[in-house]
Amino acid sequence: MPDTSKLDPVVLELGRLFDDAGYELSLVGGPVRDLFLGRISPDLDFTTNATPEQILQVARKWADSHWEMGRDFGTIGFRKRNRNKEVLLIEVTTYRAEAYDPDSRKPVVAFGTSLVDDLQRRDFSVNSMALRLPGMELVDPFGGTADLAAGILRTPGAPEDSFSDDPLRMMRAARFASQLGFDLHPEVLAAMTGMAERISIISAERVRDELVKLICGAHPRAGVDILVSTGLAELVLPEVPALKLETDEHHRHKDVYQHSLQVLEQAAALETGPDGAVPGPDFVLRFAALMHDVGKPKTRRFEPGGGVSFRHHDLAGAKLTAKRMRALRFDNDSIKAVSRLVELHMRFYGYGESGWSDSAVRRYVTDAGPLLERLHRLTRSDVTTRNQRKAERLSFAYDDLEQRISELAAQEELNSIRPDLDGGAIMALLGVKPGRVVGRAYNFLLELRMEHGPLGPERAEAELRAWWADQPESQETGPETEPRAPESPAAPGSPLPAQDTSD
Incomplete structure (x- = not known):
């Protein structure tokens, strides 16, 4: 049995609410797996034989707030503050038995009546365990505890069926290898290799999110190597196998x-x-x-x-x-x-x-x-x-x-390296308006700053005057716009005017 003493009391509160109302409720998936690993999941996932309408009837008043965006898929979300004033995110989903269009990631949802059937549709055996509430009975029909102990990722049923239903699970397999340090069962690897092209029906955003989690895992090398060895990387990150x-x-x-x-x-x-x-x-x-x-x-x-x-x-x-x-x-x-x-x-x-x-x-x-x-x-x-x-x-x-x-x-x-003179001082010294000349002058002073370090205002002004004397614009401006000393220095940190520095 996992160490349930680390579960937030909110879990038991919700279990009693559903039990008193005559419905089943179980904690499922990652939160149960993480109890065996000595970790606490930030989010809590539950499954129940109650319909979405019945879920709302049971828990709406108990929760601080709720959302129904996943209602069509049987999911109602709740927010609940625990005794430490921490906000917990909770999702309660009606038992499901899903079928997939072979050309689409979106499932056709059919609500089920069996907890075991619901667990069988999940991605891996280590995520196909449940704790019945409020009695804390472990339900593990697909050997998730044994696979956790062995550090193996297997699917509850045939991996070909699982990956055909939801090809993103192949990315998730590589991601879990990175996060948990687990090995993939040979049958899972073989199915991923044979079905890699199925990943092409998954949206780029979903692939990206799994890739980020993989790269940020504790064992990213293992996860990347799985993507490459199975051929998935050829489709989602082809620059890496090309190495x-x-x-x-x-x-x-x-x-x-x-x-x-x-x-x-x-x-x-x-x-x-x-x-x-x-x-x-x-x-x-x-x-x-x-x-x-x-x-x-x-x-x-x-x-x-x-x-x-x-x-x-x-x-x-x-x-x-x-x-x-x-x-x-x-x-x-x-x-x-x-x-x-x-x-x-x-x-x-x-x-x-x-x-x-x-x-x-x-x-x-x-x-x-x-x-x-x-x-x-x-x-x-x-x-x-x-x-x-x-x-x-x-x-x-x-x-x-x-x-x-x-x-x-x-x-x-x-x-925060900047020239010794800002845009306002440059325009006042040269007698010009905002434009390309100011941008060129600014870049000239920035190059001097890079090369020689801080110059000080006096040397910067002298260098700028010498630079300006060689610019064609200085000959075209006429006596009305000859360079002049600024009447007053620009305020420190004043912004550079908008300019085009494409020359």
């Missing part, structure tokens, strides 16, 4: 696929706690680690001297990553963050051999922007060489770079 480059007979480059999985693992290990710089699990960092080399298949070249090159694979990979994430309907912020990390992941290399000027360090920080801490971790994770001396050299070089970033940041506020 299995055929090595030439002399093995002149490493296995890019296995390297990428190792980088994913190492990046996850560098995440921090809730109060750290990169609290884990961090999807942006992990997905960038997985995708960082996806530009290599497109850019691989065998050189005349016998070597292999992947020139500009970082830029190619950033484009491929953004394209794939758009296809999976990711939000724009996530797309920009992940693809930017892929684009920047090679920027560090060469630092150890040649060293960087302060201006190069400033550019590194500025280009990374808010992604700097993730870029630190991605760059360190990208070292998978077995050459201990090389690994130590790269680690030492990156330690040195981070130290220099810290020192410059203390001096110059690197996180």
